[in-house]
Amino acid sequence: SQQxxxxxxxxxxxxxxxxxxxxxxxxxxxxxxxxxQNSGRGLVHLILIRSNEREKHSGRLRVTxxxxxxxxxxxxxxxxxxxTASYFCATDRYNFNKFYFGSGTKLNVKP
Amino acid sequence: SAVISQKPSRDICxxxxxxxxxxxxxxxxxxxxxxxxxxxxxxxxxxxxNQGSEAxxxxxxxxxxxxxxxxxxxFSTLTVSNMSPEDSSIYLCSARGTSGNTIYFxxxxxxxxx
Numbered sequence: 083s084q085q086x087x088x089x090x091x092x093x094x095x096x097x098x099x100x101x102x103x104x105x106x107x108x109x110x111x112x113x114x115x116x117x118x119q120n121s122g123r124g125l126v127h128l129i130l131i132r133s134n135e136r137e138k139h140s141g142r143l144r145v146t147x148x149x150x151x152x153x154x155x156x157x158x159x160x161x162x163x164x165x166t167a168s169y170f171c172a173t174d175r176y177n178f179n180k181f182y183f184g185s186g187t188k189l190n191v192k193p
Numbered sequence: 194s195a196v197i198s199q200k201p202s203r204d205i206c207x208x209x210x211x212x213x214x215x216x217x218x219x220x221x222x223x224x225x226x227x228x229x230x231x232x233x234x235x236x237x238x239x240x241x242x243n244q245g246s247e248a249x250x251x252x253x254x255x256x257x258x259x260x261x262x263x264x265x266x267x268f269s270t271l272t273v274s275n276m277s278p279e280d281s282s283i284y285l286c287s288a289r290g291t292s293g294n295t296i297y298f299x300x301x302x303x304x305x306x307x
Contacts, residue, residue: 113294124301125298127295181226
């Protein structure tokens with residue numbers, strides 16, 4: 083990818099379990115965002131975390147950011163079958179005004 | 194938030210032809226971008242569409258292959274020229290809202306080159 087890697091590449095869990103996805107990036111950033119994509123459709127914005135923030139919550143989502151390690155994680159708690167999708171992190175590089183995407187994690191939540 | 198409409202949503206194209214994808218945003222945005230997503234892959238930034246001037250291309254993408262226009266703040270086009278099967282991808286238009294931080298996406302245009 084243009085910006086970094088995500089792991090795992092694929093994750094399969096049972097409904098009700100938690101899912102954790104990790105994103106690493108290469109350069110200094112203004113902020114980091116997480117997106118969901120269902121079956122090759124358009125991307126849905128989930129959550130944004132700024133470079134001066136360490137943790138953010140939105141509903142069942144929890145995002146952390148460690149700028150010293152250039153990494154972020156997305157935790158989905160109490161997963162549902164409807165959470166089955168690909169998840170991507172995107173970084174807004176400092177002074178670049180553009181967004182680059184990580185390699186993505188394909189999540190499968192089994193009912 | 195901004196709503197982004199793309200057309201066509203899907204097309205099958207003959208090798209050697211060109212196709213223009215249109216992108217319309219329903220509100221004022223600051224920046225517009227075009228991405229490519231090859232099957233099973235992540236999104237790769239092709240270029241930033243600049244209003245009234247030439248687009249800014251990422252490494253590996255050139256204007257002759259992917260000419261882009263942005264005649265006003267809310268409309269942009271991407272042309273995929275002289276297509277080959279390797280150009281079979283989803284092409285996504287995105288826009289940065291006036292708040293500056295979030296980018297929004299259209300539903301994408303699925304192109305299959307045969």
